[in-house]
Amino acid sequence: xxxxxxxxxxxxxxxxxxxxxxxxxxxxxxxxxxxxxxxxxxxxxxxxxxxxxxxxxxxxxxxxxxxxxxxxxxxxxxxxxxxxxxxxxxxxxxxxxxxxxxxxxxxxxxxxxxxxxxxxxxxxxxxxxxxxxxxxxxxxxxxxxxxxxxxxxxxxxxxxxxxxxxxxxxxxxxxxxxxxxxxxxxxxxxxxxxxxxxxxxxxxxxxxxxxxxxxxxxxxxxxxxxxxxxxxxxxxxxxxxxxxxxxxxxxxxxxxxxxxxxxxxxxxxxxxxxxxxxxxxxxxxxxxxxxxxxxxxxxxxxxxxxxxxxxxxxxxxxxxxxxxxxxxxxxxxxxxxxxxxxxxxxxxxxxxxxxxxxxxxxxxxxxxxxxxxxxxxxxxxxxxxxxxxxxxxxxxxxxxxxxxxxxxxxxxxxxxxxxxxxxxxxxxxxxxxxxxxxxxxxxxxxxxxxxxxxxxxxxxxxxxxxxxxxxxxxxxxxxxxxxxxxxxxxxxxxxxxxxxxxxxxxxxxxxxxxxxxxxxxxxxxxxxxxxxxxxxxxxxxxxxxxxxxxxxxxxxxxxxxxxxxxxxxxxxxxxxxxxxxxxxxxxxxxxxxxxxxxxxxxxxxxxxx
Amino acid sequence: xxxxxxxxxxxxxxxxxxxxxxxxxxxxxxxxxxxxxxxxxxxxxxxxxxxxxxxxxxxxxxxxxxxxxxxxxxxxxxxxxxxxxxxxxxxxxxxxxxxxxxxxxxxxxxxxxxxxx
Numbered sequence: 001x002x003x004x005x006x007x008x009x010x011x012x013x014x015x016x017x018x019x020x021x022x023x024x025x026x027x028x029x030x031x032x033x034x035x036x037x038x039x040x041x042x043x044x045x046x047x048x049x050x051x052x053x054x055x056x057x058x059x060x061x062x063x064x065x066x067x068x069x070x071x072x073x074x075x076x077x078x079x080x081x082x083x084x085x086x087x088x089x090x091x092x093x094x095x096x097x098x099x100x101x102x103x104x105x106x107x108x109x110x111x112x113x114x115x116x117x118x119x120x121x122x123x124x125x126x127x128x129x130x131x132x133x134x135x136x137x138x139x140x141x142x143x144x145x146x147x148x149x150x151x152x153x154x155x156x157x158x159x160x161x162x163x164x165x166x167x168x169x170x171x172x173x174x175x176x177x178x179x180x181x182x183x184x185x186x187x188x189x190x191x192x193x194x195x196x197x198x199x200x201x202x203x204x205x206x207x208x209x210x211x212x213x214x215x216x217x218x219x220x221x222x223x224x225x226x227x228x229x230x231x232x233x234x235x236x237x238x239x240x241x242x243x244x245x246x247x248x249x250x251x252x253x254x255x256x257x258x259x260x261x262x263x264x265x266x267x268x269x270x271x272x273x274x275x276x277x278x279x280x281x282x283x284x285x286x287x288x289x290x291x292x293x294x295x296x297x298x299x300x301x302x303x304x305x306x307x308x309x310x311x312x313x314x315x316x317x318x319x320x321x322x323x324x325x326x327x328x329x330x331x332x333x334x335x336x337x338x339x340x341x342x343x344x345x346x347x348x349x350x351x352x353x354x355x356x357x358x359x360x361x362x363x364x365x366x367x368x369x370x371x372x373x374x375x376x377x378x379x380x381x382x383x384x385x386x387x388x389x390x391x392x393x394x395x396x397x398x399x400x401x402x403x404x405x406x407x408x409x410x411x412x413x414x415x416x417x418x419x420x421x422x423x424x425x426x427x428x429x430x431x432x433x434x435x436x437x438x439x440x441x442x443x444x445x446x447x448x449x450x451x452x453x454x455x456x457x458x459x460x461x462x463x464x465x466x467x468x469x470x471x472x473x474x475x476x477x478x479x480x481x482x483x484x485x486x487x488x489x490x491x492x493x494x495x496x497x498x499x500x501x502x503x504x505x506x507x508x509x510x511x512x513x514x515x516x517x518x519x520x521x522x523x524x525x526x527x528x529x530x531x532x533x534x535x536x537x538x539x540x541x542x543x544x545x546x547x548x549x550x551x552x553x554x555x556x557x558x559x560x561x562x563x564x565x566x567x568x569x570x571x572x573x574x575x576x577x578x579x580x581x582x583x584x585x586x587x588x589x590x591x592x593x594x595x596x597x598x599x600x601x602x603x604x605x606x607x608x609x
Numbered sequence: 610x611x612x613x614x615x616x617x618x619x620x621x622x623x624x625x626x627x628x629x630x631x632x633x634x635x636x637x638x639x640x641x642x643x644x645x646x647x648x649x650x651x652x653x654x655x656x657x658x659x660x661x662x663x664x665x666x667x668x669x670x671x672x673x674x675x676x677x678x679x680x681x682x683x684x685x686x687x688x689x690x691x692x693x694x695x696x697x698x699x700x701x702x703x704x705x706x707x708x709x710x711x712x713x714x715x716x717x718x719x720x721x722x723x724x725x726x
Contacts (some may be wrong), residue, residue: 104637140633168637197642258682469629474714476684495690495707 002068005053006393006602009045009372011078012036012421017599018369023025024306026603028589029057031596032553039318041077043375050379067385071374071393071602074369080314080361080422080441083307083475084338085260087277090236090351092344094251095189097233098161098181098244100347105242106167110199110209111158112219113190115246121146131196131244134170134185136163144173151176158199163187183240183388184438186346187488188305195220196246201239210245219246236342236351260356261302265331266295276304276356283356285334286381295327296360304358304382315362323580330423330440332359337571339456350456357450359442359532361423364601393602397415402604403597404557407586414555415544416535416586416597417572419562423447424533426540428553436469438543442535444562448530455514455521464503464510465525470518471504473497479509480563482522526567533568550579557586563594616641617708618663620655622648623671627701628660631669631677634705640665640712648673656689669708677704681711691719 006017016032032055038044041541049072056062075568113129116139124130132150134143143166148156151174160180167182179200184190197219199207209215213234217227230254236241260276263283267290274286287293298304311356312326334357342349369392377390393399397416404416412433418425422443428436444466452462471479476492479502501518502509512521537556546552556576562568563585573583586594612715621628628644635642647655652670656678659668660664666682667690677700679694684690690711694702703718710717 104639164636166633168639169633172636476681476690492685492688495717495719498690499710499714 001061002039003066003605004069004071005056005067006071006399006599007049007052007376008073008396008399008596008598009040009601010036011040011423012597013039014045014048014052014055015596015599016049016594017603018053018056018060020604022607026598028603030056030063031592031599032056032058033595039077039079041372042318043372045372046375046379049258049376050383053380055176064384065386066198066379067388069378069606070380070388070390070601071606072369072373072376072390073113073228073394073396073399073598074392076396078361078363078425078439079311079316080305080320080359080443081118081311082316082338082357082359082446083303084355084356084357084449084453085276085303086338086340086353087258087260087279088354089256089258090232090342090353091254091256092342092346093254093345093347094248095191095246095346096248096251096253097237097246098184098190098346098349099233099237099240100183100345100349101240102165102167102183102242102347103163105171105200105358106161106171107178107183108200108202109177109179110197111179112195112197113156114196114201115161115190115196117192118143118146120151120192121155124155124433126318127156127232127436129156129158130162131158131198132188133187133192134160134164138164140164140166141407144170148174148542149306151483159196159244160203161198162185169207173201179242180245183242184347189346190244190246191248191606194246194248196244196247198242198485200242206239206241207237207243210234210243211240211577216245219245236349260432261299261304263299263304263358264297268292268294269275276302276358279354280333280356282337283358284332287333289596293328293330296331297328307358310363311360315364319364319368321364326362326364328360329363329439330361330441332440332446332448332532333357334442334446334535336450336454340455350587355453357446357453359422359446360440361439363439394605396437396598397425398435399598399601399605400427400559401427401435403588403603404559404586404601405600406589406600406604408556408590409559409582410555411558413546413553414557415541415553417540417563418560419443419558419565419568420560421562423542424536426544428544428546430546436544438540442532442536447528447532450531454514454524454528455512457513460544461510462513464505465512465521466528467565468503468505470501470512470522470525471497471509472501472518473509479504480518480519509582521609529568529571533562534571537572547606550576550581553579553581556581556583558584559586559588559594559597614641614665616644616669617665617669617670618642618659619644620647620650620659621645621671622650622655622673623675627675627677627696628682629670630698630701631671631705631708633704634707635709638706638709638712638715639719640709641706642669648651651698652665652676652678653680653686653692656720657682657686666716668695669704677701679704679708679711682688689718696717717720
């Protein structure tokens with residue numbers, strides 16, 4: 001009878017499984033889970049391994065001194081990288097338009113006139129059609145008085161543009177209803193003496209004329225060529241409640257494509273070059289054409305080039321290899337968009353720019369695992385386990401399938417999908433006992449990155465959005481959850497979350513700094529998960545399935561941190577249902593959930609057949 | 610809570626220019642209000658009393674020392690929506706906007722959101 005521990009060093013967590021091997025079989029004692037110290041597969045892992053071993057023994061109070069053997073997996077370091085290339089840019093030259101969406105514009109309607117600075121309003125003659133431009137320093141009462149005086153003199157005041165957040169106040173103090181747009185940050189840059197149109201939609205509606213290319217053409221008497229030139233303005237102004245268009249002689253809005261550099265894909269038989277700007281679909285098609293991918297590199301000086309170089313360098317450092325020996329093993333491209341402030345805008349306008357997100361990963365066939373095993377043995381002997389032996393117990397993928405098969409209700413052929421942070425790994429345990437594996441780039445970290453860029457929020461906020469359901473604080477005492485149900489609170493909610501979209505994290509309510517609705521944020525979250533995990537699940541299964549036929553797979557067991565997510569397992573299960581596959585989150589040994597599969601597999605490999 | 614037309618109540622003992630900005634804040638957000646002169650109490654007490662009497666359950670208190678408190682009738686007296694000491698015209702305007710936003714259910718000004726579309 002001997003006390004053994006199986007240890008699985010993962011990218012982010014180190015898991016341990018303690019057991020007694022007896023003549024009759026295996027008696028499982030306890031499990032441990034701690035954060036991995038250092039990069040997976042390096043001697044820096046020793047601290048984490050010791051903590052995990054102690055945690056596994058602690059659950060049953062088995063003494064460290066009795067420890068006979070520790071089995072570690074053949075951990076192959078996987079290093080992943082992410083990069084984002086923005087491939088479009090919206091540019092405004094000579095202040096053609098103001099297209100931001102202030103919360104409270106004033107008045108309503110559409111007005112066309114010549115722009116006049118507020119200070120020069122006195123000089124306008126009666127009957128002249130004008131748009132007043134009021135700088136931020138002017139008090140609302142003074143502004144209203146000035147505009148009213150102009151109206152009384154018979155000046156055709158058709159609209160106003162304000163620097164302050166005063167539109168409603170001014171609109172309430174003048175005798176005629178005119179459209180007023182406020183909070184224009186760079187109001188001083190609005191040119192004087194130009195024809196301009198101001199439109200404010202009534203509450204609940206969006207502007208109709210300035211968001212229509214022919215509407216603008218009619219207002220400014222444009223010919224066909226000029227209308228073509230102005231059409232990006234109309235597109236930029238759709239869906240908002242108020243807008244200003246100023247007609248300047250050479251002003252325009254343009255959608256520019258930014259050169260994003262090329263990506264070189266090296267396959268078994270061919271080398272393909274593809275422009276990153278062509279988008280994710282074209283990139284993934286190229287990856288498919290060169291399959292199996294041997295290596296990839298981005299053009300120097302671009303984000304993608306920097307990312308591939310950094311990933312390789314990182315791996316070279318970890319494993320003591322030359323950079324030239326390190327190869328990119330897989331690449332996933334995803335189309336996304338990034339809200340970015342429009343260059344040349346006057347009011348902090350934001351446009352959704354197209355972007356391509358790329359995840360890559362490198363792995364080596366073998367890391368310095370022997371050194372790691374030796375270091376673990378030295379540490380544990382010093383800490384009070386004098387007789388311990390550390391053994392490299394098996395290949396990770398085989399151990400994972402062995403552990404996954406302890407999930408009640410599973411059988412071969414079975415695929416383990418390990419949904420991690422940096423990579424998505426799959427292993428097929430065939431009916432004949434063979435194991436086929438594949439490692440794909442793109443996992444939890446890429447989901448976080450997509451959410452962060454599409455919502456324009458910080459990484460930690462995006463992490464909260466990814467992990468937790470959403471709600472909106474509708475009063476100081478109740479939340480409406482994303483599924484429409486309501487939760488009441490006895491204690492008042494803090495004013496910081498009032499009327500905001502919040503993530504229901506384990507630490508409490510975290511407000512999401514966004515103007516988007518709950519539905520929109522939820523949509524971004526779910527599509528990010530779909531584009532990474534569902535896409536990768538299908539890619540991985542196609543690679544390991546017998547004859548590339550998904551119908552040949554009976555069971556899919558989801559493991560890894562992202563298998564604990566509240567919706568990723570169901571998204572994947574939905575996508576696999578048409579193939580007649582049973583798919584669910586693993587429950588290793590009937591008790592561990594999607595955790596501890598490799599550690600348990602290591603122990604099972606010793607005791608069992 | 611009293612009956613009457615829907616209004617935020619402002620109980621004030623304070624100075625003119627701050628009161629003007631508070632009222633401008635509510636007006637810009639499009640929420641009606643009434644101003645009631647009520648000297649002699651601290652802002653928190655004024656605001657809580659105003660909120661209790663407001664048909665919209667929201668009150669603002671401005672006391673003689675210039676402190677502005679925004680309150681909701683269902684909140685405990687010691688936990689107002691916001692409290693602004695030594696207000697400037699800008700923060701006074703924000704206090705008025707916040708009072709209105711509690712009514713309209715819009716995020717408060719204190720934690721300016723990113724203005725993404």
